[in-house]
Amino acid sequence: MALTITCPICGKRNGYEFRYGGVEKGPRPNEEGLTHTSWCDYVHMNECVAGIQQEWWFHRDGCGVWFTTYRDTTTNLEVEKPEVDR
Amino acid sequence: MNRLSQLPTLRINPAEKISFSCNGKIYQGIGGDTIATALYANGVRIFSRSMKYHRPRGLYSLDGESSNTFMHIDGIPNVCAEKTALKEGLAVKAQNIKGSPENDLLSFMDKLHWAMPAGFYYRSMHKPAIIWPFAMKQVRKMAGLGKISPSFIMHGKYDEIYPQTDVCIIGGGPAGMSAALAAAKHGLRVILIEARPWLGGGYDYRASEYDSGMPLHQRARDLAKKTEETPNIRVFTSAAMVGAYNNNLITAFQVGSENDHYNERYIEVRAKSVVVATGCIERPLLFENNERPGVMQIGCAHRLARTYGLLPGTKAVFSIGHDLGIETAIDIHDLGLKILCVADIREDGQNPKLVAALKERSIPFLRGWLAIKAHGRKILKKVTLSTNQGTHHREYNCDILVASAGMTPITGPLIMAKAELTYDNHTGFFLPTKLPAKMHAAGRLLGLNHPLTIDASGRHAGLLAAADCAADVQGELKQAHEILDQLPGPERGARFVIPPVKNQKCFICFDEDTTIKNIDQALQMGFDVPELIKRFTAAGTGPGQWGIPGHNLPLYVAQCHGDVDVSPKPTMLRSPLVPTFIATYAGANHDMYKRTPVHDSQKKAGGIMQRIGIWRRARYFSEDFSCRDEILNVRKNVGMFDASTLGKFRIWGPDALKALQRVYVGDMSRIPPGKVKYSAMCNDDGCLADDGVVVKRGEDDYYFTTSTSRAENTVEWFRYHTRYDGWDFHMVNLTDAFGVINLAGPNARKVLEKTADTDLSNEAFPFVGYREFTLSETIPVRAMRLGFVGELSYELHVPSSYMRVLWDLLNKSGEEWGIRNFGMEAQNVLRMEKGHIIIGSESEQRTTLHDVGLGFLWYRKKPEAKTVGSFALKDTEQQKGRLKLVGFKMDDSSRTPEDGSIIVDSEIRGFVCTARHSFTLGESIGLALVESHLAKEGTQLEIFEASAGDKRLNATVVPTPFYDPEGNRLRM
Structure with a gap:
């Protein structure tokens, strides 16, 4: 895999060591007031950005930390945090 | 010869x-x-x-x-x-x-050939549809390269390595070696990949002068020696580069020699910076029968003579478009081959020294001429030469035609790495105009020809790569740049000439037998982009990939457009650039698996071990795979089962309870002291993910088990679902630190009592109780009274290092009570008789907690915990159209359906999860997931099984558990 991910604890490592955890969507919503649709949106719907997105990764074959990083989906490369966070 | x-x-x-x-x-x-x-x-x-x-x-x-x-x-x-x-x-x-x-x-x-125009396969075979099956058979019989026996087994050792380096250099020619030496001088780690078995590239077999009397091959050997002696350059020869990906990931495979421990080895290099110095190949000359044996390229003829000591034939004609051709003609002439004539496609621009040398040797030299036809039915006998315009012809009887239209750069690595390539009119090359970050190109593939320039460009690229790795090279780089500027630059390349003949068999791609005529046909049909013509005519889709047609195809297409604005576009290349064994990609065939601490003990006791998930486990303890005796012994006496593969965890800390509440559907705040709590985990869709038991061993300190398959994912699961909360808890995976023996059967207590230092009576240690005590005054045990197999049983958790001792101890203590081992299969039947589920057997991706009848585990009054799956559980509680888990009994007790058989009427209505003949009950029973309208007790089910043909097996839905429905035997 050409992708490398920078773990906040272990540093830059081969992408094989990590598990993808989805796009950053914010904390779990409160159950009160949730509807079918809003819950489904939170769990399953993604923007599918062509470009830079913030996403969760788990260092499975390493220290076992969940963290977010930024990746350009068009090049499949990890990138610096963009100036203006979307 | x-x-x-x-x-x-x-x-x-x-x-x-x-x-x-x-x-x-x-x-x-x-x-x-x-x-x-x-x-x-x-x-x-x-x-x-x-x-x-x-x-x-x-x-x-x-x-x-x-x-x-x-x-x-x-x-x-x-x-x-x-x-x-x-x-x-x-x-x-x-x-x-x-x-x-x-x-x-x-x-x-x-x-x-007239019957097979371009794309005939796509265009002619589908109408009328009725002939297709016949035509397909015939075509398939004829088409394809090579035959492999279906029983063929690939032998050999295949290896893989994943080195990291500062600089990776592709190509071990003079430019590549110069780059490697320049970068290595700054202490950087360098990997050099060369496809041939030795370093030297295009210099290796050339005798012309490098500088002040030194021949090029000597220069190559000097450079190779220096390179190989530099400790921080790691050289891979016989290693063909096959892929370049972003992030400077380079893949290659290396062919092993007699002394290596591998036949082929896959190499994946991750480099900070890459230098591509792959050099050039020759652009094939297009003329009639241009692939007749006897026609060969300059490098082929030259290397046959100089590397392998073989003069390619007796009489040769040269039709070339580059000074290398003249140089080779002179050299091979001096080695003893008769050269009848050298035709050069170029009208001018030759090196006058080389022309003079031809004259000295009385070799006729024709400017602006080229070969237009090779004669000879099977091998070359005669050649027709013509002027570029086709105005004059000459014929020569010969057995060798050295034919080459000029040089063309090997841009495969650049194209794969998504470099931007543009056609350059001066060199006639596709040159990189924009390279990916930290990738550099050097040497002959830039159109350079002068040896000093090639060396200097290599050095320059090596320094640029060093700069990428933060080496201090600014001064040196400036100097290298100046030197490069003063040396001769790229040389003018031969222009593309369409052969002045009307011909049928002028091959642009040898692999796929694509002729110029096929390209014309594609153009006439309106194809105009080389990439699409490539697909339609198959030119360049063979194992040689780019090699033969890669350059000629876009040039020919551009020329045929007759439009000066249409600049040739290279076609795409894909990995592997060079054909590779799949075995090489597969790598070594290690069967890696885990063994429990009592693996050997079980094997010695007759255990038949099988790979189940990541483990090898004892599935049976006799050749009777129905496991009748193993099962009945648990029901009558006592059995012991190695359950060490269970996931085992400790979670502790001030917020441990919050985390448990988040992932478990039950109310984890109410775990009674001295008792286990059975609960389940769901995913966000309310579908069953895991089940297991939790005990509270102290304040904010819990020990819990998961199913075997979830042992690897549980820590990740907890941390994922609490990742926003910043809670303070720790988790340790104790799966390998603890082993587990399940001692089950009516005699279990008697066996354990022999060595336990605690009261094990039903009152002191009742069902679902949890106790910690010591066996034989030594072995610390965490014991749970559970009933997975439906009998009085103790699940004994001990540190792994005690497992073998415990195993022997129980065997010895149980001797008089008829203790026997039981394996996975016996456990599977025992628990099924009891109606207990195994996640993955009685559930699938879509199965919710409600579907398997475990909805009662869900505690709905803790919304503040935001329990994973709770919203979906609410949503699906009354949902219609779901598959429900039921028990069934076969009408014919001697006939058991296979696991996975489907339940049908006019449609598929569900499937059998697990079904076995129950020796305990004398019935054939099973668990199935069926549509809810079939879930009612007494419903008749029809089971389709492939082996039963048209006949359906009949079953009736019955309540579960099948065995001991009141649960008395667990509480004995």
Whole structure:
């Protein structure tokens, strides 16, 4: 895999060591007031950005930390945090 | 054939004789030979037949750029004979023939070209549809290269390595070596990948002058020595680069020699910076029968002579477009080959010194001429030369035609790495105009020809790569740049000439038998982009990929447009750039698995071990795979089962409870002291993820188990679902630190009482109780009274290092109570009789907690915990149209359906999860997931099973548990 991910604890490592955890969507919503649709949106719907997105990764074959990083989906490369966070 | 000797460039050892067979005949080659050169030395000219037309094919490039010399070698088809080292006893066969390579019964296909215009396969085979099955069969019989036996097993050792480096250099020619040395001088780690078995590239076999009297081959050897002696340069020879990806990931495969521990090895290099110095190949000259054996490229003829000591023939004609061709003609002439004529496609621009040298040797030299036809039915007999315009012709009788239209850069690595390439009119090359970050190009592939320039460009690129790795090279880089500027730059390349003949058999791609006429047909049909023409005519889709047609195709297409604005566009290339064994990608065949601490004890006791998930576990303890005795012994006496694969965890800390509440559906705040709590985990869709038990061992300190398959994911699961909360808890995976023995059966207590230091009576340690005590005054035990198999049982958790002792102890204590081991299969039947589920057997991706009847585990009054799956559980509680878990009994108790059989009426209504004959009950019973309207007790189910044919098996839905529904036996 050409992708490398920078773990906040272990540093830059081969992408094989990590598990993808989805796009950053914010904390779990409160159950009160949730509807079918809003819950489904939170769990399953993604923007599918062509470009830079913030996403969760788990260092499975390493220290076992969940963290977010930024990746350009068009090049499949990890990138610096963009100036203006979307 | 006699070999040349005494040449300093030779890479052969005539003293070492190597015997091998080809098409049943025994031949002899010598040390250093490839299979192709050994065959050539033995007079073999036709190596195989082409795919479509069955035309004879022979040596053309010596670098494997086409399938011409793909042969069947030791059972493996499509092995490139020109790149495979000769070994004693190899059995070689020609491919794609019926008969012999010289007399192929299918050679009539060559006359049928009119029936196979471009894209005929796509266009003609589908109408009328009725002929398609017949036509497909015939085409498939004829098409394809090489045959493999269905029972063929690939032998050999395949290895893989994943080195990291500062600088990776692709190409071990002069530019690549100069780059490696420049970067290595700054202490950087360098990896150099070279496809041939030695360093040297294009200098290796050339005798012309490098500088002040030193021949190029000497320069190559000096550079190679220096490179190999530099400790921080790691050289991989016989290593073809096959892929370049972003982030400077380079893949290659290396062919092992006799002394290596591998046959082939996959290499994945991750580099901070990459230098591409792959050099050039030759652009094939287009003329009629341009692939007739006897026609070969400059480098092929030159290397045959200089590297392998073989003069390619007796009389040769050269039709070339580059000074290298003239240089080679002179050199081979001096080595003893008669050169009848040198035709140069260029009208001017030749090096005057070389022209004078031809004159000195009285070799006729024709400017603005080229070969237009090769004669000879099977091998070359005669050549027709013509002026570029077709105005004058000459014919020569000869057995060798050295043909080459000019040079073309090997841009495969650049194209794969998504460099921007633009056609350059001066050099006639596709040159990189924009390179990816931290990638540099150097050497001949930039159109450079002067040896000093090639060296200097390598040095310059090596320094640029060093700069990428933060080496302090600014001063040196400036200097290198200045030197490069003062040296001669890229040279003018030969222009593209469409041969002045109307011809049928002028091949642009050898692998796929694509002719210029096929390209014309595609153009007439409106195709205008090379990429699409490539697909439609199949030019360049063969194993040679880019090699033969890569450059000519876009040039030809651009020329045919006749529009000056249409600049040629290269076509895309994909990995692997060079054909590779799948075995090489697969790598070593290690069967990696885990063993429980009592693996050996179980094996000794007759356990039949099987791979289940990541473990090898005891599935049976006798040859009776129904496990009748194992099962009945648990029901009557006592059995012991190795459950060490269960996931085991400790979670503790001030927020541990919050985390448990988040992932478990039950109310984890109410775990009674001294008791276990059974609960389940769901995913966000309310579907069952895991089940297990939790005990509270102290304040904010819990011990819990998960199913075997979830042991690897549980820590990740907890941390994922609490990742926003910042809670303070720790988790440790104790799966491998603890082993588990499940002691089950009516005599279990008696066995344990013998060595336990605590009261085990039903009152002191009741069902679902949890106790910690010591066995034999030594072994610390965490014991749970659970009933997975439906009997009085103790799940004993002990540190792994005590497991073997515990195993022996229980065996000994249980002797008088009839203790026996039981395996996975017996446990599976026992628990099924009890109606207990195994996640993954009685559930699938879509199965919710409600579907398997475990909805009661869900505690709905903790919304503040935001429990994973709770919202979906609410949502699906009354949902219609779901599959529900039911128990069933077969009407014919002697007939048990296979697991996974489907339940049908006019449609599929569900499937059997687990079904077995129950020796305990004398019935055939099972668990199934069925549509809810079939879930009612007493419903008749029809089961379809492939082995039963049209006949359906009948079953009736019955309540579960099948065995001991009141649960008395667990509470004994």
